[in-house]
Amino acid sequence: MGRSGASLPLMSRRNLFQAGALGAFAFGLSACGSSSAPTISLYQSKPEVIPYFRDLVSSFNTEHPAIHAIHDATSSLSASFARATPPDLGCLNYNFEMARFQERGELSDLSDLLPEANIAPSVLELVDQYPTYPGRTSVIPYSMMGAATFYNKDIFDQHGLDVPTTYSELLGVCEKLKSAGVTAFYFTSADAWTLAQGIADYSIGGAIDVADFFKRMRDLGTEASNDSEVSFSKNLKKPLEKAVKLAEYTNADATSRKYADGNVAFANGEAAMYLQGPWAITEIMALNPKMNMGIFPLPMTENPEDRKVRVNLDLALWIPEGSQHKDEARELLKYLIQPEIADKYNATNNGFGVRADSPAVSDERLKDLQGFIDKAAFYQGTSTAIPKTIPFENYMQSIFTGGSIEETLATLDGDWQRNARRQGTN
């Protein structure tokens, strides 16, 4: 120790120099971010529309010189909340994960903006299907996606088939296609999410009231098990059995096919039906501009009135409690929900409007679904109502690649109960 003491003066000089360099670097960096107008950040990370929102933010900045808005697509949301520096305005997919922030009161109340937003009551109901914070309107829906079964109109015409409205009609269509040597459904089972959002969500959503099911499951809390009055084992078994029956009419190589393969195959007419959402339309049309396709909700019962469309709030707006510039963030929110801006967004991105007075979709194919949306015949998928800590997608993958339905659902019930215990919710 004594020896190193002798060298202290020199050492500190060098350290001083290093610290100075680091300090200068830090100062230089922090200087980049400073500006006279209050800076607010819009967090929006849906990749396809990042350039779109970037443009929106810059036109907002020119219209509101007193506010400087920046667009953030890359930060870690959980980290920013943990650091107590959340984004000022969020524009994200509304799912169970997002609802966790809402449930814990991290999002501020926006109920006074509701009249201006003029959200359709049926859409607003979707928000309340996930755990909310009492007495608050924590999120304002912005865009809704409707997903159902794509079908190749040419193949249907060629074999004299009509769009099925009941489950037995659907089976009939599949049988006819099979005897004609045509693959009825194209499955991409190697991507677990395509099964979860596709066949699993459609078959469950077409057969049971998903929102009511999850409400009862949550009310049960830690009491939920495979013996309780509602459970995954009890309520999902029948729809999934029917779905597995449909899976007999899929392409033989489904287990090794992924989402991108599915788009190519469906665009090339290799199968009559394909279970995907509107996000795939752009790609399919790019692959085959002459593609003649339509969309119908997967019928899972014998009553045509039961047909419903799977929707999700693709984008919803929220302002965190921890935001330092709530007023400015509200200005940006109001700017984004103006009908001419929101409608243009939905028209360009195959979304359905969420306002009571939003115009009908312009996309030819999505028009097939407009009727269902208008009469609120829609549901939020089962896969988005389950916390990510439970690997629901993989469970569905196991069911549709030959696993046992009973065993998988029993596992799911066990997971749900353990999760409820961990959360300590009632």
Next chain:
Amino acid sequence: MTAQVLPETPLQEEVKNSAPRRRIRKSTSSAWIKTLLLALCSLTVLLPFLVAVLMAFKTTDQAILNQAFALPKPWSIEGFKEAWTLTNFPRTFAVSVLITVFTVLFSVLVSAMASYAIARNWKRKFFRFSSYYLMAAMFLPFPVLALSQVKLSGYVGLDNPVGVILLHVMFGLSFNVLLFTAFIRSLPEELEESARMDGASPWRTFWTIIFPLMLPMSATVAIFAMLSSWNDFMMPSMIIADPSLQTLPVVQKMFQTQFSNNYNVSFASYLLAMAPSIVAYIFTQKWVMSGLTQGAVK
């Protein structure tokens, strides 16, 4: 893997030359087998790389066809252009470079000094303990500490690239000290003794004698520090609060989505990001190898 295709050292050559004839034939045929195996192994790296390059030069229309090995037709640099603007490449690149350069610099300096102190004072409890203390950090991966690091760095205003540099240096310290101490132990202490007799302080001894001798190992440490810092995703994504000061790997996350297949843009961007580490590797390859073997032999 590249370490295995090293040219044989003169020593091995000599051994071979002095061996009887039939052994030479045997060793050449086994060398052929080895080369063939290694060539096959290198395909596992080269093929994906080829796909990346081909994809990067395709148009979006061709990229979604899902034909990985098809040649781009026409060759297009649209992907690069779009990646350039989407990631705001010049600024993101600059931030990544700054973080990497400072991380490398401090990693080498701090770990070299710490290792010198530890290696030459091994008999003292304090230094032995600090060595164990630093080694213990090897068993703590960042994800375990992520939450507390995010909170702490936020409290002290280090939720920016400077914080990332600091954490990169700290997290690399244990491994780097391990490398350096092993290396310093192999240096003859007599050199320092003679310097001390000439009146050099430990500080002076370190800079004029030890540090130059450690250069090969410093190069190794620098390369490791550079690669891990340049490619790190988790830490910058958690620590850096200001999106305009984010690093390349984090910004590139926006290309990874289940719904879109803009492979040409993503791969173009990955190639742009990969370029610096490849260039650095080509120029410093000799250093890395010599550093590795020197550390290994002694």
